[in-house]
Amino acid sequence: MGLKKFAAALTVVGSALSLSACATPRASVSSAAVPAMIRVPAGHFVAGSEPAETDAVHYPAENARREQPARAVAIERGFAIGRTEVTRGQFARFAAETGWKPDGPCSFLPDGIGGRWTADAAHDWRHPGFAQTDDHPVVCVNLADATAYAAWLSRRTGRSFRLPSNTEWEYAARAGIRAAAPWEASAANPCAFGNLSDRSRAFAHNRGAIDPALYFACDAGFVGTAPVASFQPNAWGLHDVLGNVWEWTLDCLNADQSGAPQTSAPRTTGDCRSHIDRGSSWVNSPKYVRFAAQHPDLVEARTSVLGFRLVEDLP
Numbered sequence: 610m611g612l613k614k615f616a617a618a619l620t621v622v623g624s625a626l627s628l629s630a631c632a633t634p635r636a637s638v639s640s641a642a643v644p645a646m647i648r649v650p651a652g653h654f655v656a657g658s659e660p661a662e663t664d665a666v667h668y669p670a671e672n673a674r675r676e677q678p679a680r681a682v683a684i685e686r687g688f689a690i691g692r693t694e695v696t697r698g699q700f701a702r703f704a705a706e707t708g709w710k711p712d713g714p715c716s717f718l719p720d721g722i723g724g725r726w727t728a729d730a731a732h733d734w735r736h737p738g739f740a741q742t743d744d745h746p747v748v749c750v751n752l753a754d755a756t757a758y759a760a761w762l763s764r765r766t767g768r769s770f771r772l773p774s775n776t777e778w779e780y781a782a783r784a785g786i787r788a789a790a791p792w793e794a795s796a797a798n799p800c801a802f803g804n805l806s807d808r809s810r811a812f813a814h815n816r817g818a819i820d821p822a823l824y825f826a827c828d829a830g831f832v833g834t835a836p837v838a839s840f841q842p843n844a845w846g847l848h849d850v851l852g853n854v855w856e857w858t859l860d861c862l863n864a865d866q867s868g869a870p871q872t873s874a875p876r877t878t879g880d881c882r883s884h885i886d887r888g889s890s891w892v893n894s895p896k897y898v899r900f901a902a903q904h905p906d907l908v909e910a911r912t913s914v915l916g917f918r919l920v921e922d923l924p
């Protein structure tokens with residue numbers, strides 16, 4: 610299927626965002642409480658990176674191995690994926706209905722790259738260490754928190770939400786692009802595509818000295834997170850796949866991609882004390898801001914740069 614036809618086959622699932630399918634609704638909930646989902650058809654793509662991509666940015670060897678070798682993947686069934694990261698407002702509905710409270714602190718990076726991560730009880734998903742509105746992505750949520758949210762939303766809607774697999778995330782994030790990042794494919798301004806570590810962040814943390822190894826030389830206008838969908842979407846309509854916050858996946862940590870599923874299935878073997886998250890965040894230097902980059906976090910980790918995006922299994 611050609612890209613144009615492929616794009617036309619994508620459907621924003623906007624009209625079915627009702628919680629009325631729930632057997633015993635406890636409250637009237639607006640459609641805004643349910644993340645907007647985009648249908649992605651079955652297809653093929655190449656996941657991961659070639660060594661030339663990671664060599665070009667002097668990526669640490671251990672990190673580079675994690676996303677290599679590049680491999681052909683067949684996504685055998687269509688699925689739906691969140692148009693945006695799950696927002697704080699959407700997560701707040703879950704917290705209010707279930708009485709959910711975090712059982713540990715959130716790690717916060719107080720003074721930028723080079724600063725020390727700190728974890729204390731003063732920081733949580735409502736107080737991540739920078740200003741947020743309900744339109745910002747929820748952060749300070751660990752794997753269990755994200756999984757519990759997906760299960761709650763599934764119960765409330767009668768639909769089937771979950772976290773994406775590693776390959777599902779990359780397939781939807783790339784949207785047909787093989788380049789390392791969308792701005793490389795189009796020679797465009799990186800800050801048009803997402804909330805990155807940029808001039809705003811550099812000014813906030815070191816009075817504006819731009820080290821190209823640490824900051825993009827453009828300005829997306831935010832120091833912490835940005836409201837979701839503030840920037841240009843990818844070719845399939847997904848916002849913030851690169852930047853804003855890292856996004857949890859179902860896959861366990863492995864040293865490399867040898868033997869990784871070449872389907873939409875998650876990789877559930879390896880070091881499952883950590884799961885892979887994708888897409889980088891507002892805090893990351895440019896070498897991490899690539900479609901192929903994979904970052905492990907301990908499953909219990911809550912940090913101010915890590916959130917999630919949902920997948921929905923379609924009937």
Ligand SMILES: [Ca+2]
Nearest residue numbers: 849852854888
């Ligand atoms: Ca993101």
